[in-house]
Amino acid sequence: MTGTAAQYDCVACGACCVNPDENRQEGYLWYLEVRDTPLLEKKDLRKKLVVLDPDGVPHLRLERETGRCVALRGKIGVRATCSIYTLRPKGCRLLMPGDPRCLLARKERGVDP
Numbered sequence: 001m002t003g004t005a006a007q008y009d010c011v012a013c014g015a016c017c018v019n020p021d022e023n024r025q026e027g028y029l030w031y032l033e034v035r036d037t038p039l040l041e042k043k044d045l046r047k048k049l050v051v052l053d054p055d056g057v058p059h060l061r062l063e064r065e066t067g068r069c070v071a072l073r074g075k076i077g078v079r080a081t082c083s084i085y086t087l088r089p090k091g092c093r094l095l096m097p098g099d100p101r102c103l104l105a106r107k108e109r110g111v112d113p
Contacts, residue, residue, distance in 0.1 A: 008097035008106075014080025015109035016095050016102055019067035032069070034058040036090040049084065060089065077111040 010016075019031040030053040040046055040058065049071055051061045061070045071088075074080040082088060095101055106112040 008102060010097055011081060012077070012079060013106065013111055014072050014074065014076045014082075015105040015111050016092075017069040017072040017080070017082065018076070018105065018109060019062055020105065021108050024067055029062065030057070030059040031062055031067070032060045032089060032091045034060055034089045037087055039084060039087040039089065042087070045084065045087070076109050077106075 019029070023029075023031060030051075034040060034050050035058070039049065046058075049061050050058045053059055062068060063070055068076075069082075071082055071084045072080060073083050082092070103112070
């Protein structure tokens with residue numbers, strides 16, 4: 001990790017809430033599996049935010065054009081928030097500010113040079 005976690009303000013970022021470039025280049029549209037979250041128990045949110053992959057595994061829905069998670073609000077790198085923060089899946093909770101996946105997402109989305 002280069003720098004401290006406090007240096008990477010997730011509320012001003014949101015870069016990790018976008019399907020990574022490598023996935024998009026390979027045509028992999030199923031970015032984040034939805035498990036270990038009460039989100040699946042909330043029918044209205046599940047219908048709006050969750051999509052099943054060809055094997056029937058639930059994933060967070062992505063905007064078709066941008067690859068952004070549909071739960072992300074705001075502008076990446078400026079002011080971004082998660083509309084389901086308290087219900088976010090395990091994969092979201094495991095990503096830590098400043099870890100390698102965070103830094104890659106920030107670079108891919110132009111948050112960091």
